[in-house]
Amino acid sequence: MLARRLLLYIVTAWVAITANFLLPRMMPGNPIQTLIGKITNTVTPEEIRAIRLSFGLGFHQGLVAQYFTYLTQLVHGNLGISITLGAPVSSILREAVPWTVGLIGLSTIFSFAIGTFGGALLGWTRGSRLDSLIPTATFFQAVPYFFLATVMLLLFGSDLHWFPVLGAYSPTVTQGWNLAYIESVIRYGELPLIAIVLSSLAGWMLGMRNMMITMIGEDFVLMAVAKGLPRRKVIWHAARNAILPSIANLSLAIGLVVSGALLVELVFNYPGVGDLLLQAVLNEDYPLIQGIFLVITLAVLAANFLADIVYLWLDPRTRTVAAV
Amino acid sequence: MRSLRLPRSPKVIIGLVIVGFFIIMTVIGPWLAPYDPSSTAFAPLLSPSAHHWLGTTSLGQDIFSQLLVGARATMVVALLAGLAATILSMTVGIAAGYLGGWSDEGLSLVSNVFLAIPGVPLLIVIDSYLPVNSRSNFFVIGLIISLTGWAWGARVLRAQTMSLRNRDFVEAARIIGEKRTRIMFTEVAPNLLPVLASSFLFTVLYSIGAYVTLAYIGLTSTAVWNWGTMLYWAQANNAPLSGEWYWFVPPGICIALVGTGLALVNFGIDEFINPRLRAGGLTARQRRQLGLPRRIRLGLTPVLHASSKPKIVPAHAKLVSQ
Numbered sequence: 001m002l003a004r005r006l007l008l009y010i011v012t013a014w015v016a017i018t019a020n021f022l023l024p025r026m027m028p029g030n031p032i033q034t035l036i037g038k039i040t041n042t043v044t045p046e047e048i049r050a051i052r053l054s055f056g057l058g059f060h061q062g063l064v065a066q067y068f069t070y071l072t073q074l075v076h077g078n079l080g081i082s083i084t085l086g087a088p089v090s091s092i093l094r095e096a097v098p099w100t101v102g103l104i105g106l107s108t109i110f111s112f113a114i115g116t117f118g119g120a121l122l123g124w125t126r127g128s129r130l131d132s133l134i135p136t137a138t139f140f141q142a143v144p145y146f147f148l149a150t151v152m153l154l155l156f157g158s159d160l161h162w163f164p165v166l167g168a169y170s171p172t173v174t175q176g177w178n179l180a181y182i183e184s185v186i187r188y189g190e191l192p193l194i195a196i197v198l199s200s201l202a203g204w205m206l207g208m209r210n211m212m213i214t215m216i217g218e219d220f221v222l223m224a225v226a227k228g229l230p231r232r233k234v235i236w237h238a239a240r241n242a243i244l245p246s247i248a249n250l251s252l253a254i255g256l257v258v259s260g261a262l263l264v265e266l267v268f269n270y271p272g273v274g275d276l277l278l279q280a281v282l283n284e285d286y287p288l289i290q291g292i293f294l295v296i297t298l299a300v301l302a303a304n305f306l307a308d309i310v311y312l313w314l315d316p317r318t319r320t321v322a323a324v
Numbered sequence: 325m326r327s328l329r330l331p332r333s334p335k336v337i338i339g340l341v342i343v344g345f346f347i348i349m350t351v352i353g354p355w356l357a358p359y360d361p362s363s364t365a366f367a368p369l370l371s372p373s374a375h376h377w378l379g380t381t382s383l384g385q386d387i388f389s390q391l392l393v394g395a396r397a398t399m400v401v402a403l404l405a406g407l408a409a410t411i412l413s414m415t416v417g418i419a420a421g422y423l424g425g426w427s428d429e430g431l432s433l434v435s436n437v438f439l440a441i442p443g444v445p446l447l448i449v450i451d452s453y454l455p456v457n458s459r460s461n462f463f464v465i466g467l468i469i470s471l472t473g474w475a476w477g478a479r480v481l482r483a484q485t486m487s488l489r490n491r492d493f494v495e496a497a498r499i500i501g502e503k504r505t506r507i508m509f510t511e512v513a514p515n516l517l518p519v520l521a522s523s524f525l526f527t528v529l530y531s532i533g534a535y536v537t538l539a540y541i542g543l544t545s546t547a548v549w550n551w552g553t554m555l556y557w558a559q560a561n562n563a564p565l566s567g568e569w570y571w572f573v574p575p576g577i578c579i580a581l582v583g584t585g586l587a588l589v590n591f592g593i594d595e596f597i598n599p600r601l602r603a604g605g606l607t608a609r610q611r612r613q614l615g616l617p618r619r620i621r622l623g624l625t626p627v628l629h630a631s632s633k634p635k636i637v638p639a640h641a642k643l644v645s646q
Contacts, residue, residue, distance in 0.1 A: 011433065012440040020449070027453040135335065135588065142529070142583025144536055147555065147576035150564045158565055210594065210601055217600045252439060252476055256530075259444030263537060277445075278541050281452055293449045300442045 005308045009301045016297040020290050021070050024055055025063070035083070035284055050081055051287070079294070080287035084279070089291035092276065097295060099168055100272035103189060104261045107196035108254070108303075114197070115204025116246060120239040122205065123212025134206070141202035145260030149195040149267040156191060163191040166269045192268045196261045203253060204246065211242035244315050250307035254300050262296075333595070339588025346582050349392065350399040357389035361549050372570050379570045382561045390549050391574050397462070397550035399582070401535045404466030405473060406528035412470065413477030413523060418508050418516070420478070421485025428482075435478040443472035443530075444537055451543045460545030465535065473530045477523030484519050488512055522593040529586045536579055551575035 024032055032055045036048060073080075079089035122130055140148070157165035164170065170184040215221065215238045224234045262274030269275060273292055280288035359365075366384040370376050378387035413435075420431035450468055451459065458464045488494060489512065497507045513520070538544050539552020542560075546553055558564065558572035595601045 008433065008436050009440065012437045015437050016441055016446075019446070023449060023453055027455075134591075135338070135584070138587045138591075139580055139584045142587055143580040144533060144540075144576065146537070146540060147572075147579065150559070150572065151576070154564050154567075154569075210598075214598060214600050255440070255442035255444075258442055259537070260533075262445070263540070266541070277448065281448060281541055281543060284452065286452070289449055289452055293445045296442055296445045301440060304440060 002308060002312060005305065009305055013298060013301055016294060017071075017074065018067075020294055021067055024286060024290075025066075032286065035286065047081060047086070051083065055286075079291035082280075082288040082291075083285045084283040085285075085288070089287050092288065093273070093291055093295055096271060096273045096276050097299075099270060100262075100265065100274065101299070103192055103265065103270065103272060104196065104258055106189075107193045107261065108200070108257055110193070111197040111200040111257075112204055112246075115201045116208045116239075116243055118201075119205040119208025119246075120212050120235065120242065123209040123216065123242070124235050124238075126209070126213055134209075137202035137205055140198060141206065143199065144263075145196065145199040146263035146267050148199050149192065149264040152191060152195050152198075153267060164188050165191060168271050192264050192270055195264050195267075196257070199260060199264075200253075200257045203256075207249060208242060208246055211245050212238060215239075215242040240314070244311065247307055247311045247314065250304065254303050254307070258296060258300055333592065335588045336592030339585045339590075339592065342581055342585030343589060346395065346399060346578070346585065349395040351396075353392035353395040357386075357392040359386040359389045361385060361390040361393045369568065378574055379568070381557060381571060382563075387554070387571055387574065390554050391551070391578065394549040394551045394554055394575065395578070397548050398532060398535060398552070398579075401462050401466045401469070401550070402528050402531040404462060405469040405531035405535070406524050408467055408470035409474035409527040409531070410477060410520060410524045412474040413481055413527075414513065414516075414520060416474070417478035417481025418485050418512055421482040422489050422504070422508050422512060424486075424489075431478075432482065435475040435482075438472070438475035439479065441472075444534055447472055447534055447538060448541070448543065451538055456545060459543065460548045465538070465544065466531070469531045469534045470527070473527050473534065477520075477527060480519060480523055481516060484516050485512055488515055518593050518597045522590055522597070525586045525590045525593070529583055529590075532579060532582060551579050 032051075036051065077090050079093070081087070082089050082092055085092055122133065153165055156162045164184075164187055168185060168188050169175070169181060170188070173180045173184050175181055218238075218241075220241075221234060221238050224237050229237070262272075262277060264270070265272045265274030266278045273296065277289065277292050279285070280292065362385060364384045366376065366380045366386060368380060368382045368384045370380040370384075372379045376386050376388060378391065380386055381390075416431050416435055420428045420435070447468060451465075454464070494507060494511055497511045502511070535544070535550065536552035536555070539550050540555050540559070542556055544550065544553065546556075552575075554575040555572055558568070558575075561571075563569075563571040
């Protein structure tokens with residue numbers, strides 16, 4: 001099963017890479033040519049040559065030859081040169097990626113853990129007063145991440161001053177491995193983290209609730225009760241089985257969470273990939289946009305693969321049956 | 325055949341009311357708008373008043389008019405994308421589930437690839453390359469969004485089709501010699517209606533989010549008013565931080581409400597598909613009428629006994645018969 005999934009991710013990565021190659025070449029209106037016309041004054045001829053080369057303009061190469069040049073560049077970690085920042089895309093990304101991975105990774109773990117736990121509880125106590133949480137949860141699920149983040153920034157950051165806002169650390173501390181800096185990073189990360197967790201929590205919770213209710217009707221749960229197991233154990237028994245589809249759904253969810261969380265960075269001016277992406281879009285910095293897309297896709301695929309490994313570890317059945 | 329009536333839980337009713345309200349707003353909103361949403365004839369940054377229910381922007385545009393006019397673009401693009409994505413996922417999902425073998429392998433691979441690529445970043449890349457005049461075109465935007473949103477539905481439909489394809493009625497159609505496309509679309513598809521509806525609502529929900537996101541980062545034409553562009557302008561003029569809540573809160577709340585409505589209706593469909601969920605979704609009053617215990621401790625699908633039930637209400641009788 002794992003080999004099959006890995007194959008899928010490799011194919012997906014290849015599709016994303018190829019789409020990245022084909023899109024600028026196939027789009028109507030020749031966006032790259034327009035772009036070069038616009039930046040001629042601000043960029044050295046050397047750099048324009050490099051941009052032309054990476055988009056295959058004016059070098060009378062066949063598409064296939066261009067494709068291989070592109071792939072070779074990619075293998076060497078060369079993602080082209082950012083038009084507005086004038087630096088290699090790969091080195092710009094190297095600065096931004098750790099922030100994003102830290103923020104989104106942590107918030108995904110938190111929201112998955114809290115949501116699954118809450119969902120199991122909601123499923124077990126279905127029909128009780130706790131059910132009135134469902135419409136509220138649905139509302140939070142439907143609020144765009146960036147809107148919730150804006151409201152929280154306004155309320156808890158600027159009005160109540162409970163959290164520091166804008167940026168990832170206090171401008172007064174020196175960066176590096178010192179306590180003040182680490183503390184500041186944590187303090188500045190709290191509000192964005194809470195915003196992402198609140199937005200993504202409901203999805204896990206509602207999914208888990210539904211799975212739990214379905215699971216509770218299964219015979220093995222009845223059996224567990226009939227044996228006279230304490231209720232805590234019965235719940236755990238059912239929840240362990242209900243959690244499997246949740247993990248299987250991670251592939252869909254991770255993509256959505258990442259897409260939403262990128263915009264939260266933007267609201268909080270968090271120096272991650274999301275903020276970078278907005279600047280790149282505003283400036284029509286195509287090499288940077290494409291580099292970011294590629295990095296996000298690869299990161300999401302890696303997270304998917306991790307989820308698959310966890311799934312395999314939790315569900316012994318998948319180890320013998322070759323089913324996806 | 326089972327009747328297609330949704331369970332009449334308050335959740336579903338609230339959901340239908342909300343969705344209905346916004347559909348009406350989509351249709352008549354632009355006519356109701358008191359002013360031209362782009363007109364800069366008024367004083368800038370007015371607070372809400374009788375003349376301007378939601379105040380004005382920093383350019384002196386009426387925010388309430390923008391909200392009413394913006395409903396149409398937001399909803400139309402989302403519905404278009406939802407429709408296109410559902411057609412695509414129905415074709416791919418049913419074909420993969422029914423045909424099996426290599427066709428299934430190929431089609432499943434394609435949908436799994438689309439499922440694994442994060443949709444919104446891909447949308448941003450595609451959209452940033454679009455010429456500006458295409459960005460205001462509802463069809464172009466809707467189709468592109470549907471391209472990133474169909475895969476989940478295809479996967480669900482494939483699984484459901486596989487559970488149907490060896491049923492007797494499909495077998496019978498095969499023996500009669502019906503054509504494969506006919507079996508797929510006239511025998512299998514109608515039985516997937518609840519799943520199709522659920523996947524349609526889900527895609528519409530996704531499309532609203534995707535469209536608003538694109539607009540919020542300035543990737544749709546600013547000539548078209550939608551709730552995302554409103555948020556874009558509010559953010560660009562620092563409305564949140566300068567306390568002009570009436571500028572950025574209403575569009576956000578509208579987006580969230582439409583989403584809530586769609587999700588609540590979807591809840592009802594889920595309960596329709598899955599009887600166990602339905603029993604879980606009964607209200608306290610319905611449960612009392614059915615003679616069920618106040619809290620169902622063990623999770624069996626509730627069974628009614630004649631003795632505990634004075635009068636059988638038809639709508640609830642269905643619950644038992646299944």
